[in-house]
Amino acid sequence: MNYPSIFNDAIGPVMRGASSSHVAAAHRLGALARDYVNGDFHTVIVDYDPSTSLGPTHESQGSDMGLFTGLLGWPVTDERMAASETHLRETGVDVDIRIIPYGATHENTYRLTLRNDEEDLVLYAISLGGGMVEIIEINGIKVSLFGDYFETFIFSDDMSAADGIEADHIIERDGCIQIKSQRPVTVNGDYQVRSMGPVLPIGARKDLQVPFANSEQMIAYNADKNLKLWQLALKYEAARGNISEEDVFEKMREIVRILDKSIADGIQGTSYDDRIYPAQAPLYKSRMGDNQGLNLGLHDDVILAVTALMDVKSSMGVIVAAPTAGSCGTLPGTCLGVANALGLSEDQKVQAMLSAGLIGVFIAYMATFSAEIGGCQAETGSGSGMAAAALVTLFDGSMEQCVDAASLALQNTFGLVCDPVANRVEAPCLGKNVLMAGNALSAANMIMAGFQALIPLDEVIVAMHKVGQSIPCELRCTGKGGLAMTPTGQKLFQKMEGGS
Ligand code: SF4
Known part of the structure; x- marks a missing residue:
């Protein structure tokens, strides 16, 4: 059960900008995506579906700014964030923001592509309000992550690739193994592995219990x-x-x-x-x-x-x-x-x-x-x-x-x-x-x-x-x-x- 936290969900984040569901959520998405490719990307493509609320509001309410600030590896309080797109372009990154229909079913859907010489990363994510974000798809694989765990992806159909790894959750996905842990994990063997660190102030853990929920x-x-x-x-x-x-x-x-x-x-x-x-x-x-x-x-x-x-x-x-x-x-x-x-x-x-x-x-x-x-x-x-x-x-x-x-x-x-x-x-x-x-x-x-x-x-x-x-x-x-x-x-x- 994903119980809310005072500091994750209700009071925070500490941030700059007009809208937490745009700036802070997009910043977290950018930070997670940057982590996934180890900061190595030369192209960013951001797609907004015109049927969603982000279509008309992504620029004015700060989604783009938050995303680029996260992709740069800056904190969400960085005073340069209003000029983050310019800074990103000055590092040699091609940036393309597109409004195209792609069947988004949630009002706050992001489709983000990062490209480097080796690979494309295509993420689908939704902003849940108050700065909370959920990544729901990575390179065609349905996932669920909120930035409250160390997330590791082993691209293998063989679950034995995760043998010996201590983690709260080891989940078999279609084409990969998703591992949620409270600390970074080491994967042995010759597998393609990608990882993301947590971005929320309060982490999750297995069998989390709270004294009351309402x-x-x-x-x-x-x-x-x-x-x-x-x-x-x-x-x-x-x-x-x-x-x-x-x-x-x-x-x-x-x-x-x-x-x-x-x-x-x-x-x-x-x-x-x-x-x-x-x-x-x-x-x-x-x-x-x-x-x-x-x-x-x-x-x-x-x-x-x-x-x-x-x-x-x-x-x-x-x-x-x-x-x-x-x-x-x-x-x-x-x-x-x-x-x-x-x-x-x-x-x-x-x-x-x-x-x-x-x-x-x-x-x-x-x-x-x-x-x-x-x-x-x-x-x-x-x-x-x-x-x-x-x-x-x-x-x-x-x-x-x-x-x-x-x-x-x-x-x-x-x-x-x-x-x-x-x-x-x-x-x-x-x-x-x-x-x-x-x-x-x-x-x-x-x-x-x-x-x-x-x-x-x-x-x-x-x-x-x-x-x-x-x-x-x-x-x-x-x-x-x-x-x-x-x-x-x-x-x-x-x-x-x-x-x-
Ligand atoms: S919910 Fe809408 S009207 Fe209310 S403060 Fe936010 S942007 Fe303004």
Whole structure:
């Protein structure tokens, strides 16, 4: 069973760029492909099927940039990544990006060909949302890999080629043996062998067990323990990743520090040419200082922090996809905006983000963070549910209150469509992140006042997933509906594409 991890699926990756399902997922795919051919390739062909959401969005939302950054062997935080295609070409690599139909059945399908003097590598892969990627075919052989293992391929029909190899999984494929191991393996004998190292922060392992996989199981697990949600998050992630609870806590502390820096940078002001909005956070900050407009108190601090994070994302600064890059403002901006305004400690912020991460794990387990599958409710909606739990944690609420706040917040997100203008993750994304932050504030306060969530969290997540899938595909990150198709949206599209 592939249980989600807080750091793989819900809070992270730390990255640059507008979209985790485009930039971060493509970066991981590029890194895996580079590894497979040992960095030896002179030609790259990237194929997008026009029937998929990547057809119209691969460039504007950063798939190409992420892919080329991974192929160059650079980290996904490399500040040169906007110019990665140029850098790749300057190393002598031929790059061809094609829009051609090839029968892709998933909205986020990549077909990537790397060529060197000896061989072609042809990969099919899908982006699963939040930076997660699955390679589903290698050179005509159906496989399944997520970048959470050392993967070794022995091209032989003779299973004895894997004799003596210690691995979690040794799988007979049609034409090769796929080996999944926690460490690199050595293959004896004269076989063609290819390998890829892991790209996810938390690895997988055989017979992986977690103490609970949904909120109902968690509540039962906690019946005789009376732990807070953040403590349960520590237990879950420690079991999931085979690491200590202290390591989990410190990993989240690193993320909180990155987020706090990004918020400060955004408030200071950001600049980047290829964006629709100019920097918005300094405007909001100065309005707060001037006492212009309504004084919303803590809500103002949250709007400012959410906007700062979205500004940083749009200027190719470093953000944390939490749960996705497009929704990078909702959860961190709400949680840290409140915590910083009230002068709460770093440990409290870490605890709150852990609680949010565990709610994210439940969503990833039963639904998706992919807007291509579930619309914006999958992104900012999920972030709102996670943020509501984080807020209750900041105010020392119970595990049950955290879960109920997440449930209530998620209930209000159903039907939220994804219709980014000009295929940029800016408008209406900024507004939706702010909207969902307000939803989290309200839900947390309502639950702490004694309101009832009524529908249990797990049922809400399952229902949310079903609603998401029933949103017309034009309104699921394809740029073919909603605000994207308004006359002004179309004009902006032309302008951003370099037209008049
Ligand atoms: S509308 Fe929502 S889901 Fe779509 S790109 Fe913007 S933030 Fe992401």
